[in-house]
Amino acid sequence: MAFTGIFLILFLIVHSVANSCIFLNDSGETYNAVAHFLSHNWIVRFLEIGLFVGLFAHIIQGIMLTLANNSKRPIKYAVNAGNATSKWYSRSMGILGSLLLLFLVIHLKDFFIGTKIALYSGDAPHNLFEEMKEEFSNPIVVGVYVLGVVALCWHLIHGFSSAFQTIGINNPKYNPLIKTAGIVYSLIVCIAFAMMPIAFYLGWIS
Amino acid sequence: MEHTTINLNLKVWRQKNAEDKGQFENYKAENISTEMSFLEMFDVLNEKLINEGQDPVAFDHDCREGICGMCSMHINGRAHGPWSGTTTCQLHMRAFKDGETITVEPWRAKAFPVLKDLTVDRSAFDRIQQAGGYVSVNTGNAQDGNALPIDKKNADASFDAAMCIGCGACVAACKNSSAMLFTSAKVSQYALLPQGQPERTTRVMNMVAQMDKEGFGACTNTGACEAECPKEISISNIARLNREYLNAQLSL
Numbered sequence: 407m408a409f410t411g412i413f414l415i416l417f418l419i420v421h422s423v424a425n426s427c428i429f430l431n432d433s434g435e436t437y438n439a440v441a442h443f444l445s446h447n448w449i450v451r452f453l454e455i456g457l458f459v460g461l462f463a464h465i466i467q468g469i470m471l472t473l474a475n476n477s478k479r480p481i482k483y484a485v486n487a488g489n490a491t492s493k494w495y496s497r498s499m500g501i502l503g504s505l506l507l508l509f510l511v512i513h514l515k516d517f518f519i520g521t522k523i524a525l526y527s528g529d530a531p532h533n534l535f536e537e538m539k540e541e542f543s544n545p546i547v548v549g550v551y552v553l554g555v556v557a558l559c560w561h562l563i564h565g566f567s568s569a570f571q572t573i574g575i576n577n578p579k580y581n582p583l584i585k586t587a588g589i590v591y592s593l594i595v596c597i598a599f600a601m602m603p604i605a606f607y608l609g610w611i612s
Numbered sequence: 613m614e615h616t617t618i619n620l621n622l623k624v625w626r627q628k629n630a631e632d633k634g635q636f637e638n639y640k641a642e643n644i645s646t647e648m649s650f651l652e653m654f655d656v657l658n659e660k661l662i663n664e665g666q667d668p669v670a671f672d673h674d675c676r677e678g679i680c681g682m683c684s685m686h687i688n689g690r691a692h693g694p695w696s697g698t699t700t701c702q703l704h705m706r707a708f709k710d711g712e713t714i715t716v717e718p719w720r721a722k723a724f725p726v727l728k729d730l731t732v733d734r735s736a737f738d739r740i741q742q743a744g745g746y747v748s749v750n751t752g753n754a755q756d757g758n759a760l761p762i763d764k765k766n767a768d769a770s771f772d773a774a775m776c777i778g779c780g781a782c783v784a785a786c787k788n789s790s791a792m793l794f795t796s797a798k799v800s801q802y803a804l805l806p807q808g809q810p811e812r813t814t815r816v817m818n819m820v821a822q823m824d825k826e827g828f829g830a831c832t833n834t835g836a837c838e839a840e841c842p843k844e845i846s847i848s849n850i851a852r853l854n855r856e857y858l859n860a861q862l863s864l
């Protein structure tokens with residue numbers, strides 16, 4: 407979980423930085439250029455296969471881990487400690503992950519498939535910026551995206567520091583740094599993502 | 613401290629034997645001194661049950677001074693009750709309010725089957741320990757103590773890990789019933805000392821294999837074990853175990 411998780415954490419940096427080009431407010435010129443570069447560069451194409459392999463592995467590992475762990479206590483407690491001994495989001499990675507998977511299906515259907523069809527079927531330049539603008543004019547879509555990003559944020563806050571612990575990095579000198587970095591990273595990435603549909607919807611970007 | 617007595621309602625798990633389905637029974641514990649330990653409160657209840665010709669509540673206990681790790685009880689949703697860094701035998705009744713209802717359950721884990729009432733079978737821990745929790749010692753005269761220099765930091769960390777009393781609270785508290793805190797404490801205690809080096813790689817592999825075989829869950833780093841451990845074993849030991857395991861895998 408940790409290695410694939412770290413890989414996905416790194417991917418999200420690229421994804422959020424590239425998408426943040428929409429905030430330049432230049433009618434998506436820079437953003438479309440970046441999107442065009444990413445979808446036509448063979449190194450990126452190759453890395454994309456790695457991304458799907460990593461993502462798939464993370465999902466399969468997560469499902470197997472959750473199912474196995476859930477079977478280890480056949481008779482449950484009548485009273486649970488709840489938040490007294492651990493954080494709710496650290497106990498809810500399976501549920502948060504499932505929400506993210508649902509969101510991911512919607513997200514890929516919205517943007518990924520269309521892009522690929524445009525890439526392989528015709529030579530008409532695909533205007534991803536316009537597509538985003540159109541998608542995010544629907545308040546329901548905006549709501550779904552913001553909820554997806556909120557789930558992502560909690561998933562990342564636990565996942566970031568948890569990944570370090572799993573690969574054996576735990577040192578009193580650096581633990582506060584890892585924890586803070588995890589929270590800062592999760593907040594920056596997720597606020598950037600959440601602002602995209604909101605900004606389009608409210609007409610801040612045109 | 614002022615001496616007061618309290619009355620309590622107990623909701624206790626009763627189960628005749630390993631095959632029985634089991635259920636909660638309600639009891640009244642009256643005139644309980646706030647200076648009693650939780651186990652002494654159960655002694656009072658059991659006296660009463662015996663006098664009434666009923667079966668007393670079976671529970672594990674031995675030292676009653678917080679060092680043997682026998683007194684497993686899940687009290688109001690907490691392993692060893694509401695106080696942190698405390699075993700059930702060291703939990704005092706002043707932790708509870710007059711008239712309170714206290715729910716007492718056995719450790720719940722597939723790897724710790726209930727034998728009777730609040731008593732569970734923790735021999736899985738013994739088998740993990742036997743799989744690698746030892747060092748080989750040459751016969752002959754004992755070596756001079758000063759002949760083996762040990763870094764103070766490592767000696768302290770090893771001693772901290774060796775504080776583990778094998779009580780099983782970490783498993784009981786973990787949502788995955790994982791035994792990683794226990795196993796990591798046992799692995800760390802030897803990995804940090806020169807005496808532990810000969811079996812360093814085989815130890816961690818064998819103990820983890822045994823742990824998985826016993827049916828404990830996998831660690832997802834929620835930290836509940838560390839919060840409930842009566843000996844305050846740190847999850848930094850789990851990170852050390854992960855490191856040791858990774859190294860062992862690469863070196864074998």
Ligand code: SF4
Binds near residue numbers: 842844845
């Ligand atoms: S690590 Fe702590 S909670 Fe777990 S068995 Fe040892 S003393 Fe008990």
Ligand code: FES
Binds near residue numbers: 672678680682
């Ligand atoms: S009875 Fe020995 S630790 Fe509680």
